[in-house]
Amino acid sequence: MKKKRKLVxxxxxxxxxxxxxxxxxxxxxxxxxKTIMYSVTDFNGISHEYRFVGLKNFIGVxxxxxxxxxxFNTLFYTFCTMLLINCLSIPLAIFLDKKTKLKSAERAVxxxxxxxxxxxxxxxxxxxxxxxxxxxxxxxxxxxxxSPIGWTSTSWGARLCIIAVAVxxxxxxxxxxxxxxxxxxxxxxxxxASIDGASKWKxxxxxxxxxLAPGFTVNTLLLLTNGLKVYDLPYALTKGGPGFSNYxxxxxxIQRGISEKQxxxxxxxATIFIILVMIISCVQFMTMRKREEDIS
Amino acid sequence: xKRKVISLIxxxxxxxxxxxxxxxxxxxxxPAAPAESSQPAExxxxxxxxxxxxxxxxxxxxxAEGEDLSGTLSILSWYDETKAAPVLEAFKxxxxxxxxxxQYSPPVADYVEKLSTLLYSGAGPDIFYMAxxxxxxxxxxxxxxxxxxxxxxxxxxxxxSVKTTYxxxxxxxxxxxxxxxxxxxxxxxxxxxxxxxxxPKTWDELLEVCQKLKDAGIxxxxxxxxxxxxxxxAPLYGSEVKAGNANIVQDIYDGKATFKDTWTTPITMWxxxxxxxxxxxxxxxxxxxxxxxxxxxxxxxAMILSGSWNLNTIDTINPDMNYKCMGIPxxxxxxxxxxxxxxxxxxxxxxxxxxxxxxxxxxxxxEGLEAQYKGYGGFTIADGYTPDFPEEIKDAVANxxxxxxxxxxxxxxxxxxxxxxxxxxxxQDCMVGTITPEEAAxxxxxxxxxxxxx
Numbered sequence: 001m002k003k004k005r006k007l008v009x010x011x012x013x014x015x016x017x018x019x020x021x022x023x024x025x026x027x028x029x030x031x032x033x034k035t036i037m038y039s040v041t042d043f044n045g046i047s048h049e050y051r052f053v054g055l056k057n058f059i060g061v062x063x064x065x066x067x068x069x070x071x072f073n074t075l076f077y078t079f080c081t082m083l084l085i086n087c088l089s090i091p092l093a094i095f096l097d098k099k100t101k102l103k104s105a106e107r108a109v110x111x112x113x114x115x116x117x118x119x120x121x122x123x124x125x126x127x128x129x130x131x132x133x134x135x136x137x138x139x140x141x142x143x144x145x146x147s148p149i150g151w152t153s154t155s156w157g158a159r160l161c162i163i164a165v166a167v168x169x170x171x172x173x174x175x176x177x178x179x180x181x182x183x184x185x186x187x188x189x190x191x192x193a194s195i196d197g198a199s200k201w202k203x204x205x206x207x208x209x210x211x212l213a214p215g216f217t218v219n220t221l222l223l224l225t226n227g228l229k230v231y232d233l234p235y236a237l238t239k240g241g242p243g244f245s246n247y248x249x250x251x252x253x254i255q256r257g258i259s260e261k262q263x264x265x266x267x268x269x270a271t272i273f274i275i276l277v278m279i280i281s282c283v284q285f286m287t288m289r290k291r292e293e294d295i296s
Numbered sequence: 297x298k299r300k301v302i303s304l305i306x307x308x309x310x311x312x313x314x315x316x317x318x319x320x321x322x323x324x325x326x327p328a329a330p331a332e333s334s335q336p337a338e339x340x341x342x343x344x345x346x347x348x349x350x351x352x353x354x355x356x357x358x359x360a361e362g363e364d365l366s367g368t369l370s371i372l373s374w375y376d377e378t379k380a381a382p383v384l385e386a387f388k389x390x391x392x393x394x395x396x397x398x399q400y401s402p403p404v405a406d407y408v409e410k411l412s413t414l415l416y417s418g419a420g421p422d423i424f425y426m427a428x429x430x431x432x433x434x435x436x437x438x439x440x441x442x443x444x445x446x447x448x449x450x451x452x453x454x455x456x457s458v459k460t461t462y463x464x465x466x467x468x469x470x471x472x473x474x475x476x477x478x479x480x481x482x483x484x485x486x487x488x489x490x491x492x493x494x495x496p497k498t499w500d501e502l503l504e505v506c507q508k509l510k511d512a513g514i515x516x517x518x519x520x521x522x523x524x525x526x527x528x529x530a531p532l533y534g535s536e537v538k539a540g541n542a543n544i545v546q547d548i549y550d551g552k553a554t555f556k557d558t559w560t561t562p563i564t565m566w567x568x569x570x571x572x573x574x575x576x577x578x579x580x581x582x583x584x585x586x587x588x589x590x591x592x593x594x595x596x597x598a599m600i601l602s603g604s605w606n607l608n609t610i611d612t613i614n615p616d617m618n619y620k621c622m623g624i625p626x627x628x629x630x631x632x633x634x635x636x637x638x639x640x641x642x643x644x645x646x647x648x649x650x651x652x653x654x655x656x657x658x659x660x661x662x663e664g665l666e667a668q669y670k671g672y673g674g675f676t677i678a679d680g681y682t683p684d685f686p687e688e689i690k691d692a693v694a695n696x697x698x699x700x701x702x703x704x705x706x707x708x709x710x711x712x713x714x715x716x717x718x719x720x721x722x723x724q725d726c727m728v729g730t731i732t733p734e735e736a737a738x739x740x741x742x743x744x745x746x747x748x749x750x
Contacts, residue, residue, distance in 0.1 A: 021384045046412055046433040047351035060746075066721075131579035132587055134596070150579030154728060156583070239522065242581045258409050261433060262747065 032274070039087030039267040046261060057268035067269055070247040075165060077234070077248065078227030084167045085174050086225055090212065092171060093178035094204075107179075118169065122236020126135075126152075128226055155245035158238045164244065170226075174219045182208070183213035217288040220236045224284055228277050249273050302706065346486060366393035372401045372411055372637050373671055379522045382671040387658050394651055397421075403638075404429050415439050415643070422646040423655055424493060425638040426462050426470040426577065428705040429713055432443040440469045441642035448660035453679045457699065461706050463634045471656050472639030473665055474674030477621070477692040478526040479632045479702070480605030481610075484618040486514060486598040499532075499667045500539045502625050506575040517599040518591060520583045521727050524720045525703050526601050526633045528570065528624055532562035534702025536627030548744075549709045555744070559737035560589065567627040567726055567733050576730045603633065604675065604689055621692045632692050634701035637674045711747045718743040 039057055043050040061067050096107050113121065128136040131150035138148035152158040189207045198206065231250035234240060240247040246256075249269065257266030324362040373380050384396055399421065401410040408430045414420045415437070426434055434440050444467045448454050454471065462470035482495075486504075489511045491512060496502040506516040521527060537558050539545055547553040578590075585602075586609075592600040593613035602621075610617060623630030640659055642652040658664045665681035667675070675693045676683055685693050695701065704719065705712050722736030731739075 044433075044438045046416060062748075127587075130584070130587055131384070131582040132591060134587065134591065143501070148579070150577075150582055152582035153579045155730070236509060238582065241522070241721075241724050243721040243730065244729045245725075245730075255717065259405060259429075259717070260711075260747070262714070 010031045035267045035270050038263050041264055043267075044261045045257065045263045050264075053264065057264045058272065060265055061269050061272055062214050064248060064265075064283075066244045067249075067252055069244055070249045070252040071143075073246055074161065074228060074230065074249045075078060076159070077166070077230055077238045081166050081170070082220060082223040084163070085171050086216065086219060087173035088167065088171045089162055089178055089219070090209075092175040093182050094208070096175060096179055097182050103161065107176070111176055112172070113169045114173035116169075118232040119236045121165065122233045123132055125161070126237050151240050153242065155242060156245050157213075162234045162237055165237060166230075169233070170223075173221070177219050178212060178215045181212050185211045213288075213291065215287070220288060221281065221285060224281060225277070228273075228280070232266045317588065322626045332594075344536050347726075363619045365391050365651060365654055367648060367651055368395045368397050369423065369648055369655060369695065370397040371399065371425040372399060372407075372414065372421040373426040374407060374427070375405050376400050376402075376664055379671045379673075381412050382667040383659070383664070386663055387655060390658055390663075392652060394654070403427070409450060418645065420645060421642045422643055422648045422652045424641055424643065426472075426641045428461075428635065428703075431462060431470075432710050432712060435464050435469055439641075439644055441644050441646075442467045443471060443656070444468045445641070446471075446653070446656065448657065448678075453660050454693040455677055455679075455697075458636050458639065461594075462639050468640030470669055472636045472642050473658060473659065473678040474637045474672065474676050475634055475693075475696055476604050476637060476674060477634040477689060477696045478601065479531070479623050479634075479692055480517075480599050481592060481602045481606075481619055481621050481688075482599045483592065483595065483597075484620060486595065490514065495620075496625050497630065498625050499569065499627055503569050503573065503575075506570070506573070510575060515597040517570065517601075518574055518580055518583070518588045518597045519601045520588060521582050522581075522585065522720065522725050523601075524705065524716045525635065528566040528601065528604050529559070529562040529622035529723060530702050530704055531631035531633055532565055532626055533559060533704065534631035534700075535629050536561050536565070536708070538702055539629070539631075545707045545709060546596075554698075554738075555740035556734060556738040559740065563723070563726060563733035563736050567643060571727060581724050581727050589613075592619075601633070604692075605673075607686055607688060615635070623692070623695060630700070631694075632695050632701040633690070633703065634696040634705040634708055636677070637672075711744060713739055714743055714747045 003189050038050075040052060040054060041050045042053050045285050061137045092110060093228065095109065096103070098104065129138075129151035130136070131153050132138065132139065133142060133148045135148070137151065141148060142284070150157065152161050183199065190203055190212075193203045193207060227249055230248050234246055234248055235251055253266050253270050253273070256269065260266075328583055330538055331573075361522070373676055374437065377398065380400075384398065387394070387396065401407040404427060407425070408427070410432065411420070411424055412433065415434075421437065428441065443449055444459075444463075448471065449459065449468050454468075454473070459468040459473045460468070462468065462472060486491075490508050492505055492508060494506050509516040519527065524530070541547070544553060548555060548558065569579070588597075588600050589602060589606050589609055590613060591597045592602070593610045595614075601624075604621075610619070623632045642649060642656065646652055659668065660678060660680070662680040665676050666683075669676050669681065669683045675685060675689075675696075677697055705716055709717050718739050722731065722739045725731045726733055727735045
């Protein structure tokens with residue numbers, strides 16, 4: 001009787017889980033299975049007839065120069081943004097934590113870029129970084145008698161511009177996450193450290209940084225996953241150019257699948273990428289967790 | 297217990313209302329399925345500008361020829377509701393008992409994707425548009441009705457170029473009635489200022505004009521090389537290669553020729569003539585088309601490559617601007633950029649073929665052509681209506697009508713989108729100097745080999 005009541009209670013709880021499970025299965029699990037299924041076929045998205053082609057599409061991914069370039073760009077973008085945003089947002093969070101009269105305004109100013117669509121920001125920055133003399137940045141250079149610069153006209157120029165805009169966009173948001181963790185640190189630690197004669201720098205390295213470790217884990221995971229699936233900003237700023245030098249993996253997946261109707265090749269790249277993201281995320285999460293445990 | 301009963305009743309009511317809500321909205325949101333098509337469409341599906349109310353239509357005297365047709369016709373439009381309004385109004389006036397279930401998807405990628413999904417899932421509209429980007433998929437997938445024997449195709453109303461562009465194996469699948477044109481837009485006042493009295497007729501003359509402008513301290517020309525339809529190399533291919541061998545593309549697909557053999561010439565002419573001489577700079581690859589048009593309209597550059605869709609923009613920025621569109625001169629003759637616009641198709645699985653055919657017949661009639669010119673603004677090439685073209689573009693339209701234009705995407709027999717992307721990427725890389733013209737051309741051979749092997 002007791003067992004039955006426990007089971008009924010368990011089922012009652014499980015019912016609440018059902019809507020989320022249905023939504024997750026419909027919009028994530030089924031498309032994922034279909035993606036893996038199409039990756040071993042020559043499906044073109046139009047014809048109902050398609051055949052099994054084995055691992056041909058997967059081999060093609062590694063032979064395709066565009067896909068290799070996209071993979072490099074995506075990893076480079078992810079690594080650079082993860083590093084730069086973390087390095088900038090921790091000092092920014094400490095600055096925003098200070099009790100000044102303009103505290104709210106300062107926080108709003110740094111948080112604002114992250115609420116605007118990345119696509120929109122890409123187009124705005126496209127105007128600012130225009131290679132023509134009429135572009136905003138080049139107009140400014142012109143005031144000082146300098147020649148216009150083709151900011152996004154070379155592969156590396158465009159790559160660095162994309163990273164710079166991404167860092168400008170996201171630093172404020174990630175600083176807010178650090179700020180939340182920063183405010184959770186009890187002032188008693190700092191008071192005790194001061195009494196013991198610890199310098200400000202010592203307090204920062206021995207108290208602030210270790211206690212910010214969970215925030216670092218969260219931010220790094222978010223930056224990693226967002227970086228690996230980046231599409232909108234590079235596309236809006238450079239359309240992936242010049243040539244295909246700044247294509248990202250997502251852009252290639254969309255282009256190959258939707259524009260070129262090569263669903264087989266597109267889904268093969270998507271499958272490889274899913275596995276890669278899973279591995280990187282797991283390794284990163286486990287490493288961070290271990291580090292957090294070591295620190296605490 | 298009482299609380300549980302009340303909770304259950306409330307949950308049941310909420311679930312019921314949610315399901316009812318779903319059922320009620322479905323009719324408006326879902327694309328009109330063939331089985332439902334005989335039902336009048338909901339108001340939400342009607343374009344605002346269309347005279348929708350049946351009562352109003354009944355009050356006015358309807359033309360006798362359209363009275364016998366009735367039902368709902370679903371259209372997935374390439375043009376938005378405002379642009380389509382004159383066409384839908386004129387159609388409604390002719391067929392008062394036919395209701396149009398109008399859907400719009402912005403071109404190009406979104407439109408192609410939405411149409412593919414609808415057709416693949418068997419929920420395609422009765423009428424939709426064929427573009428160069430989806431031509432091959434629609435024809436190969438048997439999604440479109442053969443229009444070869446329709447009166448407008450046989451009586452000379454629709455020019456042969458339409459049948460070639462949107463046809464296969466001698467069959468015509470799409471009714472396109474207009475075209476767009478493009479070429480070199482030049483500022484007449486700047487030309488006068490530096491003493492250029494005539495349009496350059498050959499490639500060498502164009503280079504001389506560029507040098508003259510450069511010597512005078514004026515930026516000769518701008519192009520960002522982001523458009524496969526409007527650039528220097530496509531018209532040069534038309535004049536230098538295609539004009540000498542009309543079957544060259546077939547030869548490439550048959551393995552008798554290569555892209556490298558044929559495209560290296562126009563790409564080299566462009567690279568050595570304009571880029572190596574500094575008339576076009578690699579920096580421009582990062583500029584947007586809007587910025588280039590603005591630079592032209594404000595007199596910062598003497599020439600740009602552009603198309604008829606920018607006439608209004610230029611006129612808005614500088615209404616007094618004195619400019620004209622000329623062709624891209626080759627070694628012997630000038631070719632323009634341009635193409636037949638998108639065309640209407642009938643879904644081969646449509647349950648409303650009679651209504652769909654009536655719509656296409658109307659679209660090819662003089663009143664239909666006039667309504668399309670008013671709404672869409674394309675340059676009519678079908679017989680039956682001749683609009684007054686803007687002075688700046690008049691010569692360009694005449695030349696395009698005569699076939700003096702080249703757009704690769706209309707000429708490539710298959711894998712158009714893959715080749716288009718490779719082509720434009722190659723040109724950009726060539727412009728910034730990372731590859732040679734030969735390598736840019738050879739990339740298309742590699743791409744064709746790659747996609748045709750799949």
